[in-house]
Amino acid sequence: MTATAIFMFGGLLILMLMGVPVAFALFASAIVTLLLAGGGGWSALGLVSSTVWDSVTNFTLTAVPLYILMGAIISASGMGSRLYAAVATLTSGLWGGLAIATTIACAVMAAISGSSVATVAAVGRFSVSEMRRFGYRESDACGAVAAGGTLGILIPPSIPMIVYGVIAQASIGRLFMAGILPGLILAVMFAIYQMWLARSRSGASPQVVVRVTASDRVRALVDILPTGALIAIILGSIYTGIATPTETAAIGVAASFLLAGVLYRELTWAKCRQILIETGHASIMVLTIIAGAMLFGYALTTTDVAPTLSRLVAGADISPWLVFIAINLLLLFLGCFLETLSIIVITTPIIIPIIENFGWDKVWFGVILMINMEMALITPPVGLNLFVVKSVVPDVSLGQIIIGTLPYVLIMAMALMLVALIPGLIV
Numbered sequence: 479m480t481a482t483a484i485f486m487f488g489g490l491l492i493l494m495l496m497g498v499p500v501a502f503a504l505f506a507s508a509i510v511t512l513l514l515a516g517g518g519g520w521s522a523l524g525l526v527s528s529t530v531w532d533s534v535t536n537f538t539l540t541a542v543p544l545y546i547l548m549g550a551i552i553s554a555s556g557m558g559s560r561l562y563a564a565v566a567t568l569t570s571g572l573w574g575g576l577a578i579a580t581t582i583a584c585a586v587m588a589a590i591s592g593s594s595v596a597t598v599a600a601v602g603r604f605s606v607s608e609m610r611r612f613g614y615r616e617s618d619a620c621g622a623v624a625a626g627g628t629l630g631i632l633i634p635p636s637i638p639m640i641v642y643g644v645i646a647q648a649s650i651g652r653l654f655m656a657g658i659l660p661g662l663i664l665a666v667m668f669a670i671y672q673m674w675l676a677r678s679r680s681g682a683s684p685q686v687v688v689r690v691t692a693s694d695r696v697r698a699l700v701d702i703l704p705t706g707a708l709i710a711i712i713l714g715s716i717y718t719g720i721a722t723p724t725e726t727a728a729i730g731v732a733a734s735f736l737l738a739g740v741l742y743r744e745l746t747w748a749k750c751r752q753i754l755i756e757t758g759h760a761s762i763m764v765l766t767i768i769a770g771a772m773l774f775g776y777a778l779t780t781t782d783v784a785p786t787l788s789r790l791v792a793g794a795d796i797s798p799w800l801v802f803i804a805i806n807l808l809l810l811f812l813g814c815f816l817e818t819l820s821i822i823v824i825t826t827p828i829i830i831p832i833i834e835n836f837g838w839d840k841v842w843f844g845v846i847l848m849i850n851m852e853m854a855l856i857t858p859p860v861g862l863n864l865f866v867v868k869s870v871v872p873d874v875s876l877g878q879i880i881i882g883t884l885p886y887v888l889i890m891a892m893a894l895m896l897v898a899l900i901p902g903l904i905v
Contacts (some may be wrong), residue, residue: 634716807834
């Protein structure tokens, strides 16, 4: 078993270091392992085709391309700029008001797009330049956008949550509900830090922000109403049980299309074509990774690697908290080098048997995993949000962006400990 495990994970690591896409690295590692260690040569491949087919035809996964489509519509429609302008008006006068507005706008965009990358791209284009115009340091402005965008993983709907739920066989609806309160707490922690930071800097004070009237704030509230209605439709449908997460995704697509195309009138034929192309590319990538992950998990089970690992951990005289800390350190380490979906699909088949042996709730651990993935998005050298922000503001060095995001990594670690110590936060 040890030799098989080393072969599987060693081969997977070598393939990824060679630049092989994660999905194909998972496929290759799983198939070769089944051939060599499956106990029956070619016969061990008997269930490969059905495993792959069942993984991508799972009805729950229909939500993935739908949420990707919704995020693409929102990103192309200019809803993000309207949202940011309205929130900035409402937070005007607060210490660090623009940074707080960025966090709120990212949280709201995350709740309707399901994608951290889409959130950063949509909000970052105008929020960074606006903060720089009013005296914010470049590192602080970029850090607020990169960290705020990570809320898209925790606040539902969340594509990584769907992927985890499918692999772990956990309720997507429960996962979505469980992420709301921790996501809001994390957003509040970001805002508190930003207020403190603004007080400690000579710039970014409320005096440099344009003062607004009561009528301006009323207009801002009106501008937020369509987006608020979209959030209410998405979360309300899931929370009340009116629709499943997959059905809610379809409702969200229809609602976002009506907002972007009818209310705001910003969807041209060219934009619609680009939206569909982006959705197709992203959906194929995600579903191929999931298929590879499910086959990898099948190989782990067939060769008895995952069950044996879970039995060894459960049988060892080790405190559950030490195991929990070790898992989180592993996720943090992997987050420095891999993107979030890759980490989820590689580690979940191994970790789930372990947490089941300890009696831990899969939904609770799902939130723990999502917070770790938020940290992965802004930890160098492969923090995806860092590079998205860099693409939005190419004149700012990657080093400055990293400096601005490091405090948020510590805040996320605090939130992680809070959720771990107070499981009641998961509702």
